[in-house]
Amino acid sequence: MDDFEKRRIESYLEETDQIIEVWGGESSGDENVVENDNRSDHDTDSEQSVYDLEYDHERDEIMVNEKDFDNSYNELDDDVPLSMRVQYFVGKDGTKWFRKKPTQNIRTIQQNLVTEKSGVKGVAKNAKSEIESWEIFFSNPIIETIVKCTNIYIAKVRSNFARDRDALDTNNREIKALIGCLYIIGAIKGGHRSTLDLWKTDGLGAELLPCVMSEKRFQFLLRCIRFDDIRGRDERTKVDKITHIRWVFEHFVDNCKNAYSVPEYITIDEKLQAFRGRCSFKMYIPNKPAKYGIKIFAVCDAINFYTSNLEIYAGVQPDGPFKLDNSASSVVKRLVQPIRNTGRNITTDNWFTSVPLAIDLFNNYKLTLVGTIRKNKRQLKIEFTSTKSRPIYTSYFGFSEDKVTIVSYTPKKNKIVLLLSTMHHSSTIDESTKEMKKPEIITFYNCTKGAVDTMDKKTENYTVARKSLNNNNNCIMLIIVLFFKTKRTFILLLSLS
Template identity: 25%
Template sequence: MDEQQIEDMLRRLENGDISEDDLESDGENIPYNPYLGALAAELEDDEDVLTGQDNSEDFLDQPLIQDEQLVQCAQSLERVEAQPTESLMNLRNLLWRKQSFLFDENNIKFGGSEELPSSIMKLQSPYQFFIYFFTNPFMENIVTESARYAVQKQPDRPEIFTEGELRKYFDILIFMSVYHYPSTRSYWSNKFSFSPIKEAMPINKFEKMRKLLHFNNNDDHLPVDHVQHDRLHNLRPIITHLNEKFSSVTIEQRLSIDEQMCATKVGHFLKQYLPNKPQKWGFKLFVLCNLSGFAYRFIIYSGKEANEGSSNSQNLGVVGQTVMNFLSVVPRQRNHIVYFDNYYTSLPLMCILAKQGIHSLGTIQRNRLGKTCKLPTKQDVMKSSIPRGSYEEYVTNFEGIDMTTVSWKDNKQVVLASTYVGACPVGNIERF
């Protein structure tokens, strides 16, 4: 493909000319389970129940979704601030003292409630939980937008499906996420068919619905060169709805912010590669979770773009402001605790959170502590004469907030920063 063809394809993707679920696999038709190669070979000759051309495609999960308030920060998460802020100037003048941080459990006593609302407590079956998140108005809107897209695509003979058929379609997707076959059409094979799927809907109907599934009006999609162009326009209603429903669940005391991958084999310009994740290829999401992994809020990374209009009145940078937007659903002055890694951790961010009654703990890059912090260097810590488990702690006061940083020797040097706990209490653990 030449450059012009590539640009045309990207515009089609962004302008909604291709259905959200009608995606094509990039490269080889890789089976879900590598041990099913023999099964796939037998299935090639089994066409008794299949009509039309045998274009077997791997089932492609739809990427997850995000909240309108967060989209501007998501588009510019990796932008680097060029000018030093007032907080950065204060950071350079910090006075660090080598001493232990005084930990007091009363300072982190949770002032909120972790009891679930009655609307959730009365739910008893998996189906009722599904309906709580995927409400009837939500499903009706998908049917409406899919019908609109069908008319836009083929005005003379639009393919319209009902809400009941949409629920069956989602049921099939759930089954497919649990029972992995080499290709989508394998579930309808005479020899190796999966009865709950085969009896729910014909294969041709399923494939038509997959091509027509739509969530937003293409006529409202702003062009690529528009200042308010949204790369995730086609998913925007789903993003907003799910984030509202997720955050309606009672928020627990201890929270975590991190990246996750929505694995996919589809070829897409938003696809990312994260080598340290179990699923290395897919759509990158930033997620606010509790300790059990339930997501209260999430955004999809939609590209590295400068966005001068994003709100950043606290001079936290794009990443810090994204954390603040994530935590906007968290009640203040209740002693919530948030954990993050060194991508997010900075002293100005932790200071602002502490002033709002949210404690924090995270690994931190050594150069974010300022030159006045005398923590040992990596070369000093990793000397053979320094036993594993050794640590060194420094404390400071940043704009009225007591903070601590600890250097700890594990397989490598680990540097932590916190506003509520230091190295103490110290104990022994068994390593495997």
């Protein structure tokens, strides 16, 4: 049979298969299907490919009809199984995925138009030195609250000391000096050295520390530092597990949001703040370096790695005003509230990513989403998730009427990578990947996925955490995160001056 006859028969089969709904039945238990774990598959990648769709100003939404999808024959169809050569596929929940991209029109979609300029903003523009930059994050109200709450605790324990001078009240200046000592210890990577060793004056210690305060006073302040009023804490704990640090933490996060406007690409991920002390919401995550600690959801600038928003995962809170929905979609929507309707793109891993979330962010938040997605989602079917008979470096695309693009890529034998994007609306392959033929969605994802991990790594390099079982010292994590923020922001401030 010659090539022309073969092509004619395959064209006829394609026309016949378009009448049939090929997604019927449940997916088979293929042992070769890749099981995505609970966290992101960091073997993948994605690059921006802005696609233009017709914009209806009357209805304030993007218009796409089934006739807008290009269903013409393409030479690449020779590498696609017959079961994939249809106009569209139907997922378990009825979601339609068109094989071909929509035809290109004129206007750039509104969700790809960033409406806010990135950079230092507000009072942060007035900072001219490191200390002024630092004070933007650790503002006077935060320092004063720490001083007040610490003095309340000191008054409670003062009777345990033989001399009153061993339990003197603290003040703003001394608390700042305490934090400065912690920074010095972090800079010399002395978190696991004893304070007696650090305060040596024979040339083996940190010579600056004894000039700031005595080792005994340093130990006393670390033991007494508090971030909430211990009076009435038992009642507050009944409705809020993180009442010990809530006020200071939330004001610190507000300062982070008010000091800097993130660029067009941000990343949402979790970080595990190392901690092995007493804490009801301490987590065990075996694939994290620390393994034990407090889980924090973070929003990071994918370019400068600035952390603009944080949320502590406290598990299931008691009934009351602080009880939150901890589902992945709810967490994302809370974290992106400060950038709602700004046209930015969010990169997430497969714990967060879902088709309903992507559609909700696109339609109601004017934000786009790019992320890996788990194969067990009801919107997908076996043809996207199976590795059976898949040549390496092949990509299968699906385009929905809700502006969602799905790509299934085979980076190696018996392995697939699934990604979702509402920012990309084409099947463009990144030519720079050469024979690997990675889709632009994947190369863009690889460029933006690691912002939170990078921030976490940089802060851990200079951690100021001290070995302690004191639950109140969990707030030291604020200082750890702050260390890198302050350095990054000061660099940005200098570049503007």
